[in-house]
Amino acid sequence: MTGAIAAHELRRLFRSPLAWITLAVTCFVLGLVFLTLTDVYLSVIQPRMAARADATGATEHIVSPLLFWSGVALLAVIPLIAARAFAEERQRATLPLLLAAPASATQVVLGKYAALLAFLGLAVALVAGMPALLALGTTPDWGRIAAGLLGLYLLLASFAAAALYVSALTRTPALAAVGGLGLLLFLALLYVAGNAATASGELLARLSQFAHFQPFLEGRVRSEDLAYHVLFALVFLLLTGRRYERLRDRP
Amino acid sequence: MHDPQADPPDAPSLLQARGLTRRAGAHTLVRGIDLTLRRGEVVGLLGPNGAGKSTTLRMLAGVLRPDAGVVRIEDRVLDRAARRRIGYLPEEPPLYPELTVDEQLRLAGRLRGLRAGARARAVAQVKDRCGLRTVERRLVGRLSKGYRQRVGLAQALLGDPPVVLLDEPTVGLDPVQLREVRELVQGLRSGHAVLFSTHILPEAQAVCDRVLILVAGRIVHEARLTEEAPGLRYRLAFATDPGVDALAAVPGVTRVDPTRGPAHAYTVQLRDEGVLDRLLDRATTAGWGLRALEPERRSLETLFMDYAFGAEARAA
Numbered sequence: 111m112t113g114a115i116a117a118h119e120l121r122r123l124f125r126s127p128l129a130w131i132t133l134a135v136t137c138f139v140l141g142l143v144f145l146t147l148t149d150v151y152l153s154v155i156q157p158r159m160a161a162r163a164d165a166t167g168a169t170e171h172i173v174s175p176l177l178f179w180s181g182v183a184l185l186a187v188i189p190l191i192a193a194r195a196f197a198e199e200r201q202r203a204t205l206p207l208l209l210a211a212p213a214s215a216t217q218v219v220l221g222k223y224a225a226l227l228a229f230l231g232l233a234v235a236l237v238a239g240m241p242a243l244l245a246l247g248t249t250p251d252w253g254r255i256a257a258g259l260l261g262l263y264l265l266l267a268s269f270a271a272a273a274l275y276v277s278a279l280t281r282t283p284a285l286a287a288v289g290g291l292g293l294l295l296f297l298a299l300l301y302v303a304g305n306a307a308t309a310s311g312e313l314l315a316r317l318s319q320f321a322h323f324q325p326f327l328e329g330r331v332r333s334e335d336l337a338y339h340v341l342f343a344l345v346f347l348l349l350t351g352r353r354y355e356r357l358r359d360r361p
Numbered sequence: 362m363h364d365p366q367a368d369p370p371d372a373p374s375l376l377q378a379r380g381l382t383r384r385a386g387a388h389t390l391v392r393g394i395d396l397t398l399r400r401g402e403v404v405g406l407l408g409p410n411g412a413g414k415s416t417t418l419r420m421l422a423g424v425l426r427p428d429a430g431v432v433r434i435e436d437r438v439l440d441r442a443a444r445r446r447i448g449y450l451p452e453e454p455p456l457y458p459e460l461t462v463d464e465q466l467r468l469a470g471r472l473r474g475l476r477a478g479a480r481a482r483a484v485a486q487v488k489d490r491c492g493l494r495t496v497e498r499r500l501v502g503r504l505s506k507g508y509r510q511r512v513g514l515a516q517a518l519l520g521d522p523p524v525v526l527l528d529e530p531t532v533g534l535d536p537v538q539l540r541e542v543r544e545l546v547q548g549l550r551s552g553h554a555v556l557f558s559t560h561i562l563p564e565a566q567a568v569c570d571r572v573l574i575l576v577a578g579r580i581v582h583e584a585r586l587t588e589e590a591p592g593l594r595y596r597l598a599f600a601t602d603p604g605v606d607a608l609a610a611v612p613g614v615t616r617v618d619p620t621r622g623p624a625h626a627y628t629v630q631l632r633d634e635g636v637l638d639r640l641l642d643r644a645t646t647a648g649w650g651l652r653a654l655e656p657e658r659r660s661l662e663t664l665f666m667d668y669a670f671g672a673e674a675r676a677a
Contacts, residue, residue, distance in 0.1 A: 114468070209423070210444055
């Protein structure tokens with residue numbers, strides 16, 4: 111049942127121009143970022159590094175910022191895609207098909223989440239193509255790139271769970287998208303605010319996804335960061351499941 | 362005069378609801394509805410707009426949780442597994458405009474938990490039944506309202522669920538499609554229990570074995586239609602009261618019921634037209650002073666008007 115719902119969600123997603131256009135725009139924007147980063151690296155950073163013993167390479171200066179910006183760009187995209195999951199179904203009055211089916215809340219929520227994960231997998235794969243291009247001119251640090259991509263995927267997966275929950279709160283897709291974006295931006299701002307060097311700042315930063323994304327970009331895969339993203343996603347999936355069951359009370 | 366439950370068929374009950382109640386804030390949409398659907402019957406749920414027809418059907422389908430009361434499907438409390446036994450067409454058919462008719466029906470089959478082989482057969486069957494062969498590859502979003510309604514109907518009938526709940530299945534259909542849907546519903550009678558809501562009276566009259574009239578969230582009347590005797594009934598009013606016995610004494614009068622309303626009014630049942638002349642002769646010679654005479658039409662419409670708007674007027 112979960113598989114059927116996931117397959118249906120993906121089909122629905124890729125039948126609409128939304129998925130294609132979002133992916134295209136994201137690729138275009140991140141392509142520009144990649145181009146700029148590479149350009150700066152070649153013209154400014156590389157000549158300076160040439161003379162140093164502790165020189166850092168293309169992976170540090172191009173791939174890590176690229177993946178960071180990918181996280182930021184997709185932060186804006188995820189609420190748009192996730193808004194379809196529940197809010198659009200409610201608005202179009204298609205939800206009764208699921209509610210009347212012998213499917214549990216867990217199956218429905220996991221199905222919809224799996225489809226989001228598949229979409230994000232595709233987005234990450236497209237992003238991954240850019241660092242792969244670096245192999246043409248240099249020897250990238252593949253381990254670090256892999257860690258960064260894993261971190262990016264986990265970051266997006268936890269974003270998606272939060273956005274899915276917001277999608278189940280309203281029957282207006284635009285509202286769901288704005289609400290989801292607001293929540294994700296809030297979490298990102300915690301990171302910015304938390305960077306102030308105070309004790310409370312430290313705490314705030316720890317709550318933010320980006321703080322648990324940064325180590326991946328530095329090539330470090332820490333279990334606390336893995337746990338953070340997995341738990342974050344689980345909490346929001348549980349909330350979404352509860353919310354879905356309540357749709358039978360307040361349609 | 363009416364005793365709709367006098368002769369309940371012995372067929373097994375497929376759906377049973379007891380005390381279904383649903384509130385929305387301080388407003389009660391449906392209050393304490395009891396109903397039973399038996400195998401082999403088509404039941405109409407009639408009522409003015411806002412009477413709670415859709416709310417009732419949604420609770421029966423398990424889409425909306427009742428605030429009180431219980432629904433049983435084949436003697437099991439309506440749970441997740443029991444939803445498989447219900448085919449439900451909501452007021453607005455739940456269709457994805459970006460899917461083709463085939464894809465939509467296959468999706469419905471998957472959600473119903475049908476395995477691949479059974480699913481293909483079920484989809485083929487409902488396409489034939491609902492006349493969707495010609496549009497199977499078209500996008501649902503491009504279909505006319507009538508076809509969309511039929512896809513919704515096909516979706517509800519997929520996998521042959523024993524309980525079929527249809528919320529206004531004939532809305533938006535042209536007369537030809539209307540007749541087709543009517544025949545379709547008639548064809549479902551054997552082996553199924555069908556409940557459908559409508560506010561179109563002839564619709565219910567044409568298809569249903571039984572109607573439930575819902576007003577302000579309550580079932581105010583229940584009537585069997587197939588058992589209505591076609592006998593000749595007339596409503597008479599007199600200036601002086603002849604009394605039931607004097608009327609019944611006229612040969613050929615099979616039944617006399619005092620009628621509320623104007624003074625000395627009766628409803629009489631006659632064996633044949635000839636009896637009417639005899640009755641009028643008697644009225645003249647006995648000096649009862651006939652003041653009104655009209656054939657009584659106990660059609661659904663009079664029932665509906667009596668019960669629906671009568672109750673509404675009483676409530677107001």
